[in-house]
Amino acid sequence: MKTHKPLFDGERYLTSEELCSILKISRRTLQDYRSNGILPFIQLPGKVLFRESDIKNVLEERLRPAYNSSL
Structure with a gap:
């Protein structure tokens, strides 16, 4: 139950921590991907x-x- 995340409009959303863990990248690399427009994201307060x-x-x-x- 700890890993269960409710869907919003049928879509699952990942936090930075979750995505870093899935992709096996650092938070800094994830920030670079965001800054360079490689990964789309949603910004909410905090x-x-x-x-x-x-x-x-x-x-x-x-x-x-x-x-x-x-070949």
């Missing part, structure tokens, strides 16, 4: 949230196929 579907879209758009040495 809180930054990331829409899970936005993060998935960014990751899919930037996906590069693995190098295939057999």
Whole structure:
């Protein structure tokens, strides 16, 4: 129950801490991604949230196929 997060309009939102943990990046790297417009975010007073579907879209758009040495 500790990890359960209610959905807002069918969407899940992640905190900076959660996203850093998922992506295995530092908070500073996450800040750079935000500042450079790489990751969209929602700014609330004292809180930054990331829409899970936005993060998935960014990751899919930037996906590069693995190098295939057999070609």
